[in-house]
Amino acid sequence: MSNRAKPDHWTIKAKKMGYPARSVFKLEEIQKKWTVMKRGGAILDVGAAPGSWSLYALRSTGPKSHVVAVDLKPLGIKAPSGHKLHFLQGDVFTRESAEFLASFGPYDCVLSDAAPSTSGNRLIDARKSYDLVMRVLDLACAHLGKGGNLVVKVFQGGDEAEIRDRIKSLFKEARTFKPKAVRSESMETYMVGIGFLGEKGSEVPKNPV
Numbered sequence: 001m002s003n004r005a006k007p008d009h010w011t012i013k014a015k016k017m018g019y020p021a022r023s024v025f026k027l028e029e030i031q032k033k034w035t036v037m038k039r040g041g042a043i044l045d046v047g048a049a050p051g052s053w054s055l056y057a058l059r060s061t062g063p064k065s066h067v068v069a070v071d072l073k074p075l076g077i078k079a080p081s082g083h084k085l086h087f088l089q090g091d092v093f094t095r096e097s098a099e100f101l102a103s104f105g106p107y108d109c110v111l112s113d114a115a116p117s118t119s120g121n122r123l124i125d126a127r128k129s130y131d132l133v134m135r136v137l138d139l140a141c142a143h144l145g146k147g148g149n150l151v152v153k154v155f156q157g158g159d160e161a162e163i164r165d166r167i168k169s170l171f172k173e174a175r176t177f178k179p180k181a182v183r184s185e186s187m188e189t190y191m192v193g194i195g196f197l198g199e200k201g202s203e204v205p206k207n208p209v
């Protein structure tokens with residue numbers, strides 16, 4: 001069994017807590033540092049499957065909140081009783097998903113742990129991740145309420161400086177953060193935008209959303 005296939009401390013802990021994936025601890029660390037999600041908030045989760053972030057978002061913001069999730073793959077979770085989770089299995093680049101997400105907005109927080117399927121070529125993978133991040137930023141511009149927050153996964157090794165600059169122009173504060181649960185060999189990091197500036201900071205989305 002390779003090191004990656006072996007369940008590590010984070011995976012075992014996640015399963016015990018009812019989460020399908022260890023990635024939940026990345027969001028937990030970010031939430032503890034910046035409180036990106038508020039109780040009763042509206043949260044958009046892009047690239048949500050198997051569902052650990054959506055479940056964590058629901059559990060930590062209470063039954064008055066709602067989470068809207070989209071992914072190419074199905075979710076492997078159920079919302080806790082009395083909590084609202086709306087899910088679309090689909091591609092975040094399509095008009096269908098844009099309309100679905102718009103119908104539940106505006107949002108207080110946009111999360112994206114979306115990752116392209118990797119080819120092993122760092123440049124190609126970073127480019128695919130860049131396209132996903134830009135799509136998420138277009139969605140944030142269109143559907144995030146003023147003062148809202150953003151968490152987005154970014155693959156390093158490409159145009160991450162451009163992504164950081166765009167986040168800086170849209171939010172009061174922009175941070176880059178590598179949570180402890182990110183595997184040491186991973187090229188991923190997270191960018192956090194705090195306090196969406198709204199119309200003042202918005203650019204025209206590159207793709208209609």
Ligand SMILES: C[S@@+](CC[C@H](N)C(=O)[O-])C[C@H]1O[C@@H](n2cnc3c(N)ncnc32)[C@H](O)[C@@H]1O
Pocket residue numbers: 020021023024046047048049050051052053054070071072073090091092093113114115116117132
């Ligand atoms: C690392 S997983 C997300 C894990 C999730 N945050 C959790 O905690 O369970 C990345 C996800 O991004 C999704 N994804 C990649 N490209 C996508 C796209 N174009 N539209 C929707 N989802 C996409 C993949 O299907 C995959 O499930």
